[in-house]
Amino acid sequence: MIAKELVVIGGGPAGLCAAIAAAESGSRVLILDRSARLGGQLIKQTHKFFGSENQYAKTRGFDIAKILLSRVDTFADLIEIWVEATVVALYPDKVLTVVQDGKYIKIQAKAIVVAAGASEKFLAFENNDLPGVYGAGAVQTLMNVYGVRPADRVLMVGSGNIGLIVSYQLMQAGVKVAAIVEAAPRIGGYKVHASKIARLGVPILTSTTVLRAVGETCVKQAVTVKLDPAWKPIPGTESVHDVDAICVAVGLTPLTSLLAMAGAMTSYIPELGGYAPILTDEHESTLADVFVAGDAAGVEEASSAMVEGRLAGLCAAKRLGYPHADFDDIVSECHAQLAGLRNGPFGCKTCAGIAKMREVRDHAR
Amino acid sequence: MHDDHVILCRCEDVTLGDVRRMLAAGYVTVEDLKRQLRIGMGPCQGTTCGLLLQREVASFLKKSPEDVPIAKARPFVVGVTLKAIAEAADEE
Numbered sequence: 001m002i003a004k005e006l007v008v009i010g011g012g013p014a015g016l017c018a019a020i021a022a023a024e025s026g027s028r029v030l031i032l033d034r035s036a037r038l039g040g041q042l043i044k045q046t047h048k049f050f051g052s053e054n055q056y057a058k059t060r061g062f063d064i065a066k067i068l069l070s071r072v073d074t075f076a077d078l079i080e081i082w083v084e085a086t087v088v089a090l091y092p093d094k095v096l097t098v099v100q101d102g103k104y105i106k107i108q109a110k111a112i113v114v115a116a117g118a119s120e121k122f123l124a125f126e127n128n129d130l131p132g133v134y135g136a137g138a139v140q141t142l143m144n145v146y147g148v149r150p151a152d153r154v155l156m157v158g159s160g161n162i163g164l165i166v167s168y169q170l171m172q173a174g175v176k177v178a179a180i181v182e183a184a185p186r187i188g189g190y191k192v193h194a195s196k197i198a199r200l201g202v203p204i205l206t207s208t209t210v211l212r213a214v215g216e217t218c219v220k221q222a223v224t225v226k227l228d229p230a231w232k233p234i235p236g237t238e239s240v241h242d243v244d245a246i247c248v249a250v251g252l253t254p255l256t257s258l259l260a261m262a263g264a265m266t267s268y269i270p271e272l273g274g275y276a277p278i279l280t281d282e283h284e285s286t287l288a289d290v291f292v293a294g295d296a297a298g299v300e301e302a303s304s305a306m307v308e309g310r311l312a313g314l315c316a317a318k319r320l321g322y323p324h325a326d327f328d329d330i331v332s333e334c335h336a337q338l339a340g341l342r343n344g345p346f347g348c349k350t351c352a353g354i355a356k357m358r359e360v361r362d363h364a365r
Numbered sequence: 366m367h368d369d370h371v372i373l374c375r376c377e378d379v380t381l382g383d384v385r386r387m388l389a390a391g392y393v394t395v396e397d398l399k400r401q402l403r404i405g406m407g408p409c410q411g412t413t414c415g416l417l418l419q420r421e422v423a424s425f426l427k428k429s430p431e432d433v434p435i436a437k438a439r440p441f442v443v444g445v446t447l448k449a450i451a452e453a454a455d456e457e
Contacts, residue, residue: 001457086442086443087442088440088441088442088443088445089440089441089442091440097440097441097445099443099445099449102446102448102449103449103452103453104445104449104450104452104453105453106453119412119413120413121416122375122413122414122417123417124371124372124373124381124417124421125371126367126370126371127370127371128371128372129372129375212370253416255412256438257410257412257438257442258438258442260437260438261438261439261440261442268430268431270431274416275435
């Protein structure tokens with residue numbers, strides 16, 4: 001068994017910021033990431049961020065990853081990094097088991113920040129296992145990380161920010177987007193993204209979903225259908241699109257299985273993407289010394305994930321006996337930044353989710 | 366819609382048709398369906414199908430999804446070889 005002070009699970013925006021904040025406070029940190037490269041989803045985000053200067057607005061996602069990694073490098077004496085290291089289990093006594101290079105390794109942590117991120121939701125439609133049916137994350141990885149064009153003509157399912165941004169990036173890569181369908185009666189993502197796509201002539205069809213993929217060995221066509229106000233398909237409204245790929249972008253759900261297996265309380269909160277952990281205002285779970293940040297705490301954006309990571313990292317370090325010299329100031333600044341990021345028509349969903357989470361928490365006490 | 370052509374669990378190749386037949390036969394909890402069909406027991410351990418299955422059970426029982434418990438999370442989140450565990454035990 002290897003003993004470690006603070007273990008950060010996941011080296012995406014939340015995990016990197018947690019590690020930096022904890023190291024600034026004086027704690028030793030081990031970052032574990034299952035990928036070969038740190039940065040999480042940032043490394044495939046070629047678009048410029050919104051939000052405020054504090055969260056690198058106007059900077060592209062992969063450049064933000066570089067900035068965070070160079071900050072991590074300045075703490076080489078405190079921060080240790082294991083890549084291609086998958087945390088396979090978490091136990092209530094803060095023991096983690098990790099598989100790296102075929103080896104099974106046990107770690108006893110004093111404190112943990114779970115920044116495991118989220119997984120993509122999938123959709124049940126006919127022939128949804130045909131080659132050519134992709135998750136939006138896979139399309140982004142193929143195009144933006146590996147430089148592989150995933151298809152020639154795509155039907156995008158979902159008009160949230162991921163569906164809109166990936167549609168635009170597909171067009172940048174020379175792929176034709178036949179249409180974007182959205183089951184809800186209105187477009188899910190930012191108007192600025194939707195307008196940009198509409199100007200390029202891509203129809204965004206609301207109250208519409210994908211009914212089936214057509215093809216013997218791969219996707220040849222997609223059939224869509226209009227939905228009534230009760231979200232039931234309206235017979236006779238089917239239309240056929242000639243596409244060789246269907247890209248599913250219907251949202252994300254927090255990765256909470258490690259927390260759940262260790263006995264941390266989670267609750268079903270649709271506004272946060274599904275099952276979300278019950279957390280204190282310091283982002284500590286119901287397991288003492290186990291903190292959670294980023295999409296694993298509730299699906300939001302990378303901007304808020306970075307602030308949550310900073311908050312969780314500071315609080316975890318303080319718990320270990322390393323209070324940051326400006327702890328109180330930075331913590332209140334983090335809370336103010338989160339409130340700012342969540343202030344707006346899209347933030348109200350997150351705020352509603354957090355209010356529900358707090359209700360469950362206070363009821364459980 | 367042909368339920369037998371709608372995949373819920375990609376890892377274990379379980380279709381919507383499989384699930385609906387089991388629901389009709391009286392297996393109406395996620396844990397029962399898991400034992401009958403191996404749904405959610407493959408390499409991704411239900412990460413992809415968990416919420417889809419929950420919604421299907423909820424709609425069969427005419428309940429809200431949050432009132433339908435999902436499968437219990439247990440170690441490990443991905444497959445681990447016995448060889449790796451045995452070698453780690455030898456070293457201790």
